Amino acid sequence: MAGAAGERPEGVGGDWPPFAGDAFAEYSSSVFAELGGWPDGLGAGAGELASLDLPEASASASVPLARPDETLPAASSCSSGDGAPAAATENADRPQSAADAASMKPAAATATKKGQKRARQQRFAFVTKSEVDHLEDGYRWRKYGQKAVKNSPFPRSYYRCTNSKCTVKKRVERSSEDPTVVITTYEGQHCHHQTSFQRGGGMHFHGAATVALAEQMSFVPTQQLYNLPPLRRLQMNPASSESAVSSMPPSLQQLNGGDDLGRSTSYSPTASAVQTPSSLVPPDVSFDMGLLGDIVPPGVRNG
DNA sequence: CGCGTTTGACCAGCGC
DNA sequence: GCGCTGGTCAAACGCG
Numbered sequence: 089m090a091g092a093a094g095e096r097p098e099g100v101g102g103d104w105p106p107f108a109g110d111a112f113a114e115y116s117s118s119v120f121a122e123l124g125g126w127p128d129g130l131g132a133g134a135g136e137l138a139s140l141d142l143p144e145a146s147a148s149a150s151v152p153l154a155r156p157d158e159t160l161p162a163a164s165s166c167s168s169g170d171g172a173p174a175a176a177t178e179n180a181d182r183p184q185s186a187a188d189a190a191s192m193k194p195a196a197a198t199a200t201k202k203g204q205k206r207a208r209q210q211r212f213a214f215v216t217k218s219e220v221d222h223l224e225d226g227y228r229w230r231k232y233g234q235k236a237v238k239n240s241p242f243p244r245s246y247y248r249c250t251n252s253k254c255t256v257k258k259r260v261e262r263s264s265e266d267p268t269v270v271i272t273t274y275e276g277q278h279c280h281h282q283t284s285f286q287r288g289g290g291m292h293f294h295g296a297a298t299v300a301l302a303e304q305m306s307f308v309p310t311q312q313l314y315n316l317p318p319l320r321r322l323q324m325n326p327a328s329s330e331s332a333v334s335s336m337p338p339s340l341q342q343l344n345g346g347d348d349l350g351r352s353t354s355y356s357p358t359a360s361a362v363q364t365p366s367s368l369v370p371p372d373v374s375f376d377m378g379l380l381g382d383i384v385p386p387g388v389r390n391g
Numbered sequence: 392c393g394c395g396t397t398t399g400a401c402c403a404g405c406g407c
Numbered sequence: 408g409c410g411c412t413g414g415t416c417a418a419a420c421g422c423g
Contacts, residue, residue, distance in 0.1 A: 231395070232396090232414095232417095234398075235414075235415095244413085244414095246414070246415075259414095
């Protein structure tokens with residue numbers, strides 16, 4: 089969802105459901121990390137992420153999540169294309185037919201030319217506190233793998249969007265440091281409406297805020313995203329006394345209170361105050377030009 | 392029967 | 408070059 093296509097995914101906003109209630113029943117905090125590129129060795133990257141994103145570990149926030157010099161292909165999840173420069177990743181898109189899949193080596197399906205690293209799409213990771221590993225986000229996912237993670241007692245699960253035209257993937261793992269923390273990493277951007285999601289009626293907006301923020305990030309044009317410093321993080325601090333809505337960017341406020349979402353969700357301000365600790369933002373970052381400029385309202389920028 | 396999960400195996404990238 | 412690790416495949420299995 090961190091797609092850099094600069095196009096708002098349909099279904100986001102008005103009817104984009106946040107995480108379902110169960111998933112966030114125990115939600116207490118959520119932190120985003122925009123990965124300019126996949127850190128080499130996903131385990132290491134995820135581990136850093138987990139430790140970094142916990143408020144208690146914010147002191148180590150300077151650890152990069154992505155290599156600053158890594159250039160990314162255009163992030164587009166859908167081979168069908170929506171005007172985004174998907175050509176760069178076209179080879180990386182999953183084959184749509186079984187024949188293609190059979191004739192394609194797993195790695196070859198995602199690798200580019202020899203000597204090049206496999207195409208990597210824009211990814212977003214965020215941390216949530218939840219007892220549930222697989223958080224509802226409004227889309228249907230099919231689990232396609234699970235791996236033990238080095239230095240972690242918890243396995244990492246791999247999910248793929250069930251939409252055949254959608255190549256969005258996500259990884260879910262628990263933090264080894266804090267078992268209550270779930271690290272969810274999205275890769276790619278949905279190119280379709282969410283599937284009919286409606287399990288149970290209640291939605292808890294803290295999750296919505298989380299995802300909405302991530303989506304908000306996706307509005308940033310690709311090039312802009314790639315030119316940004318390696319790490320952008322937004323912390324959803326439940327302990328903040330800020331009014332959640334007022335501290336949200338206008339677009340999120342709209343998401344939150346304006347449309348269907350606002351009407352159909354039980355919004356919990358306790359977990360939605362947007363904070364941007366200055367320590368997490370490189371000093372040379374201009375809020376007017378980067379992701380945060382679109383996300384963090386001026387009043388929040390100073391703490 | 393269709394869909395999703397589990398799980399062992401395979402492959403590529405990377406570090407030593 | 409070798410071993411480790413991450414990422415993915417695909418057959419088997421379970422469930423509604």
